[in-house]
Structures are given as structure tokens and as C-alpha cells.
Amino acid sequence: MITIGIESSCDDTSIALVENGTRVISSLVSSQIEIHRRFGGVVPEVASRKHLEAILPLLRECLDAADVKLEEIGQIAVTSGPGLLGPLLVGLSTAKALAWYTGKPLIPVNHIEAHLTASFLAAGRAPEYPYLGLIVSGGHANLVLAEGPRQYRVLGQTVDDAPGELFDKVARHLKLGYPGGPIVQKTGETGNNKRYQLPRPMAGKGYTFSFSGLKTAVMRIVAHEGDNLDLPDLCASLQYAVSETFVEKVGLALKETGARRLILAGGVAANSVLRDSMQKLAKRYQAELLLPTLHLCTDNAAMIAAHGYFTAHLAPADSMLVNAVANWEMGAPYNF
Amino acid sequence: MRYLFIDASENLTGSQYGDDNRFFWRNFDTDRNIGARISEICDCMLAEAGCSLADIDLLAVCTGPGSLTGLRVAAGFFRTLALIGGKPITGIDVFRWSLKTLQMQNVSGEVTLVLPTLIDKAFVVSANAGDPDLNYNQPTLCERDSVSGPQLLSIKCDLPGMSRVDPSSEALHSLLLNRVATSNFDDILGVLPMYVIPSQAERKLEEQK
Numbered sequence: 001m002i003t004i005g006i007e008s009s010c011d012d013t014s015i016a017l018v019e020n021g022t023r024v025i026s027s028l029v030s031s032q033i034e035i036h037r038r039f040g041g042v043v044p045e046v047a048s049r050k051h052l053e054a055i056l057p058l059l060r061e062c063l064d065a066a067d068v069k070l071e072e073i074g075q076i077a078v079t080s081g082p083g084l085l086g087p088l089l090v091g092l093s094t095a096k097a098l099a100w101y102t103g104k105p106l107i108p109v110n111h112i113e114a115h116l117t118a119s120f121l122a123a124g125r126a127p128e129y130p131y132l133g134l135i136v137s138g139g140h141a142n143l144v145l146a147e148g149p150r151q152y153r154v155l156g157q158t159v160d161d162a163p164g165e166l167f168d169k170v171a172r173h174l175k176l177g178y179p180g181g182p183i184v185q186k187t188g189e190t191g192n193n194k195r196y197q198l199p200r201p202m203a204g205k206g207y208t209f210s211f212s213g214l215k216t217a218v219m220r221i222v223a224h225e226g227d228n229l230d231l232p233d234l235c236a237s238l239q240y241a242v243s244e245t246f247v248e249k250v251g252l253a254l255k256e257t258g259a260r261r262l263i264l265a266g267g268v269a270a271n272s273v274l275r276d277s278m279q280k281l282a283k284r285y286q287a288e289l290l291l292p293t294l295h296l297c298t299d300n301a302a303m304i305a306a307h308g309y310f311t312a313h314l315a316p317a318d319s320m321l322v323n324a325v326a327n328w329e330m331g332a333p334y335n336f
Numbered sequence: 337m338r339y340l341f342i343d344a345s346e347n348l349t350g351s352q353y354g355d356d357n358r359f360f361w362r363n364f365d366t367d368r369n370i371g372a373r374i375s376e377i378c379d380c381m382l383a384e385a386g387c388s389l390a391d392i393d394l395l396a397v398c399t400g401p402g403s404l405t406g407l408r409v410a411a412g413f414f415r416t417l418a419l420i421g422g423k424p425i426t427g428i429d430v431f432r433w434s435l436k437t438l439q440m441q442n443v444s445g446e447v448t449l450v451l452p453t454l455i456d457k458a459f460v461v462s463a464n465a466g467d468p469d470l471n472y473n474q475p476t477l478c479e480r481d482s483v484s485g486p487q488l489l490s491i492k493c494d495l496p497g498m499s500r501v502d503p504s505s506e507a508l509h510s511l512l513l514n515r516v517a518t519s520n521f522d523d524i525l526g527v528l529p530m531y532v533i534p535s536q537a538e539r540k541l542e543e544q545k
Contacts, residue, residue: 045404093371093416097416100375323371
């Protein structure tokens with residue numbers, strides 16, 4: 001069965017076609033990064049406007065590129081939360097029109113849950129449970145134990161900033177540009193990750209994450225070092241501190257839950273320092289690590305289609321009445 | 337010729353069905369829930385009209401000004417229907433609709449249309465009510481208290497010192513029955529909500545320049 005996926009929760013408009021939840025037929029993303037760069041972050045009102053402009057050309061291009069007719073599509077999966085409300089509604093109204101016109105089922109999808117499915121999609125596999133999932137992005141740092149489709153036990157989350165947000169804020173402070181994650185990684189490639197001593201936030205305090213203290217620590221170093229600041233060393237040290245924080249918490253979770261499958265997901269999963277450290281950690285615990293491809297790390301509709309395929313049996317019969325919701329916890333009921 | 341129109345520019349969503357012999361308008365109390373109820377509204381309208389989407393020759397959507405959330409949902413839904421269903425689509429803005437209403441009430445001469453916003457401001461346009469093309473100048477955002485001009489007319493509300501105009505079903509029917517629209521892809525893409533007020537971030541950026 002072919003599932004069409006639609007994603008518009010933040011600043012990427014995306015449409016994809018996925019067969020049986022495991023094979024990407026076509027996946028297109030229209031990024032607004034260049035538009036939001038001048039504001040130093042995503043402006044929801046501007047994002048909504050751009051989604052509306054981009055979504056139909058993308059839909060047409062996606063169907064044409066795959067040479068798939070509308071009649072061949074079995075169901076429509078759409079992100080209905082969490083995310084920015086205005087952008088979400090653009091994708092949802094497009095999906096509803098598709099479902100209404102074709103009479104095919106509409107499957108509302110939780111964006112964060114879908115990030116986890118992206119790693120299975122990258123491997124061409126259906127999700128297998130249980131697994132430990134670490135979702136790291138501009139808005140999230142969630143450590144969960146997935147016990148079944150849409151069944152999650154949240155072990156820990158951030159009490160303040162998310163790691164992507166931290167990288168954005170640091171990059172802005174250092175006037176490196178936007179988005180911060182790729183720039184911090186690039187800048188830190190040649191740096192010494194032990195040059196600057198940064199704290200390991202919430203170390204030894206269970207599964208709770210916190211990153212705002214790291215941001216403050218970086219700013220103190222910047223002020224203290226002045227012209228002597230070594231940017232590559234600082235960026236390398238920052239990434240090392242972030243990845244070590246995750247290593248400690250995920251290691252604890254692997255030990256305590258006994259899970260032997262680990263999934264890394266979200267935009268920050270593209271960070272090579274974090275990927276390397278998770279690989280070493282998984283090896284130490286003899287756990288299987290599934291990583292999304294770089295294309296599937298960032299927001300994309302292929303993961304929405306895949307997750308929709310594997311959770312379609314849980315979607316409400318009257319899903320056409322589902323609304324977009326800015327805050328939708330993983331595993332929580334659908335939104336009416 | 338059959339059309340289906342939707343106006344989601346306010347909390348109360350309106351929809352009109354029309355054909356060569358009749359038309360009817362219905363209100364739906366969607367509040368902030370248009371995203372959830374849009375297909376249900378279309379179902380209701382078509383059921384009452386006794387037809388299906390396949391019978392509709394023209395889709396029409398209000399382009400505002402008004403609630404950008406509602407306008408986007410309606411435009412997103414109808415534009416997609418137009419694309420996949422190969423249906424012509426057209427946008428109707430509140431100013432043009434109001435001018436048509438005034439013409440049908442035999443108002444003539446220069447008029448100043450005032451559409452209040454949620455803040456203490458208003459969109460203002462001036463036009464010649466007799467213009468058969470219903471042209472008007474670029475809307476400006478003014479303080480409500482300081483609006484001036486010939487024949488002040490407030491749209492959909494009562495404001496001190498102004499007459500009131502409520503865009504009518506009859507005017508809409510007249511506009512849509514005579515509307516030439518195509519299902520050309522570029523035409524579909526051209527049906528977008530009116531953006532009169534830049535976002536706060538855009539205004540800030542403009543000030544910095």
C-alpha cells in the first residue's frame with residue numbers, strides 16, 4: 001500500500017510517498033531556512049504563509065516524480081502535532097482535502113513519534129519493540145522506552161532548552177549564523193574538545209536533561225577569553241559536553257531497562273559527534289543502534305508516511321474531525 | 337453553473353452554495369476550530385444542495401482580510417480540491433464583495449471602506465462605488481479614530497459616524513455567477529489570503545533596515 005505523507009510542523013514543507021511503511025518512493029522537502037535566516041529563527045506567521053505557497057507545487061511534483069496516480073494512494077498521513085499551529089494547519093487542511101476528495105483514510109501522526117520511525121525506515125524495516133529512543137532536535141530532548149505502536153514510557157526530557165536550541169543560541173551569540181547545529185559541527189571539526197571545560201548538566205541526576213546552563217557557561221567563556229577565544233575548540237568542547245551528557249543518560253537507560261535496541265532521532269541526530277558517541281555506547285552495551293540517514297534526521301514527510309502506515313490501525317474512525325495541536329505528547333490520544 | 341464558496345475570515349464560518357436558479361448561505365459556529373470542521377461544512381452544504389463535489393463547477397474562497405488561520409485553512413483545503421479535482425477556483429476579497437453589495441444598493445460616487453481589526457486599527461480602502469470593475473486602492477492600516485474620507489462605510493460592524501455595509505449573499509452570488517475562472521495551475525496558486533499586516537518580526541526587521 002502506498003501512503004502519502006504530509007509534513008508542515010515547522011519550517012520545512014514536505015510531501016512523500018512510502019510503500020508499505022518501509023520503502024520511500026519519493027520524498028521532497030521545501031526548506032524555508034534561507035527565509036528565516038534573516039530573522040535568526042523561525043517566524044511562525046511567515047512559515048505558515050510559505051507553507052501555503054509551497055505545498056501544492058510540492059504535491060504535484062511528488063506525484064509526477066514518482067509517476068503515481070492519486071487513485072494508487074491507499075491512505076493519507078499528516079502531522080497534526082506537535083509543532084507551530086499555523087504551519088500545522090496548512091498541512092492538515094491539504095491532507096483533509098485529499099482524504100475528502102479520494103475517500104481514503106486520514107491518519108493523524110505525532111511528529112515526534114514519527115522521528116523514531118525514521119530510523120527503521122532508513123533501514124527498510126518495520127518498527128520492532130521494545131526499543132530505547134532518544135529524540136534530539138531544536139525543540140526536544142526526550143528519552144523514551146517504546147513498548148509498542150504509540151506506546152511510550154517517557155524516561156526523561158529537558159527541563160529547559162533542547163540541544164538544537166542550545167546550538168542555535170550559541171551560534172547566534174557567536175555570530176556564526178543560523179541554523180546553529182550544522183555550523184557548530186563544521187566549526188568544531190578541527191577543534192580540541194577538551195580545551196574548554198564545560199559542565200555536564202544534570203550529571204548523576206537520573207534521566208532529566210538541562211541545557212540552558214551549558215549556554216550560560218559558553219557565554220562566560222566567550223566573555224572571559226575575549227580575543228583569545230578559539231572558536232573551533234569552543235565548538236568542539238560544546239559538542240563533546242552535549243554528547244557526553246547523552247551518553248551518561250542513555251547508558252543508564254540501557255542498563256536499567258535492559259533494552260537492546262537504541263534509536264537516535266531528530267535533527268540533532270545528524271550531529272556526527274553525537275552519532276559517533278552513540279555508536280560506541282551501543283557497542284559497549286551490545287545493543288543494536290539504528291540511525292536515520294541525514295535526509296531522514298531533519299523534518300520530512302517520509303517518516304510521517306511510514307509512521308502513519310504502522311499506526312493506521314490506531315487512528316480514530318472519525319479522523320477527519322482531528323485538529324492540529326501545538327502540544328501533543330507522544331502516545332497521547334488523538335486531538336479533537 | 338454551480339459553485340461552492342467558503343468564508344473563514346471570522347470565528348463564524350460562512351458558506352454559500354449557488355447555481356443558475358438559487359443560492360443559500362449557512363453559518364457554522366466553528367470558533368477556532370475551522371481546521372477540524374472544514375470537510376464537515378462542505379458535506380453539509382453539498383447535502384443541502386443535493387449534489388456532490390463532482391457537480392460543482394467553481395470553488396470560491398474568501399481571501400480576507402480577516403483571521404489568517406481561518407483564511408489559510410479554507411484556502412489550503414479549496415486549493416487542494418481545485419488541483420486534484422481539476423476544478424476552477426477563485427478568490428473573493430471582502431472589499432470587492434462590499435463594493436458589489438453597495439452597487440446593488442445603488443450607492444454611487446467615491447466611498448471609503450473601513451474594516452476594523454482586532455486591535456484599535458482598521459483597514460481602509462477608497463474606491464468609486466460605480467466602477468463596474470470594482471477596483472479599489474491598496475488597503476492601508478489606520479487608527480480607527482482617525483479615518484477620514486468621502487462616504488465612510490464600516491464593513492460588518494457599527495462604527496461612530498459611519499454607515500454600515502454587510503457584504504450580501506446576493507452580491508456574492510452575482511460576483512460568482514459571472515466569474516471567469518480556470519483550473520490552470522498558476523491560477524490555483526494565485527488564490528491566497530490577503531496579507532495586509534506584516535508580522536511583528538517582519539516589521540522589526542524593516543525598522544532595523
